[in-house]
Amino acid sequence: EDQVTQSPEALRLQEGESSSLNCSYTVSGLRGLFWYRQDPGKGPEFLFTLYSAGEEKEKERLKATLTKKESFLHITAPKPEDSATYLCAGGGATNKLIFGTGTLLAVQP
């Protein structure tokens, strides 16, 4: 059965304290691994799509990487405005997205 697991469930960082979020996946016929940011009460905002192991993508303070079993979202020198829930999803042969439960990130000034 397709499954995506994210850890930790919640993470509290001080401003400038770098860290990584983990996403473990088992998705048949993976066609893409997706990262989204979600603010409270809003829809997920697209961040990255990764297609194959070894691929990396960067955007401002965020970098996403992909292996055959995991993806990591690295946050370098975070700011309070990076506080949000970060969702990971696998897209398989059926085109539906299988989401993890997310990591709630809080960055304190």
Add this chain to the structure above:
Amino acid sequence: DAGVTQSPTHLIKTRGQQVTLRCSPKSGHDTVSWYQQALGQGPQFIFQYYEEEERQRGNFPDRFSGHQFPNYSSELNVNALLLGDSALYLCASRGRGPETQYFGPGTRLLVL
């Protein structure tokens, strides 16, 4: 370039009632998917529409139905509402080729 839009933003219904939610996809997109997100959980896939037909369906009962119109917009209908249907309902669209789905702001449904 307009993104994915959804209406209404919020809705309050009572048990047993029926509800219709609406979605307009991002410009140039022809595939629409619907997701249900309970509080503190990740979105769960309901179904996907392409060329006005339901192409994929998740583990949701027949009370959940949908429609896609010739202009690619879509509706989600839920009959005989239950308390457990209270959630954020998300619409996502994608175009041909790229796998990335873009989400709308969602409709918050509260069933009392």
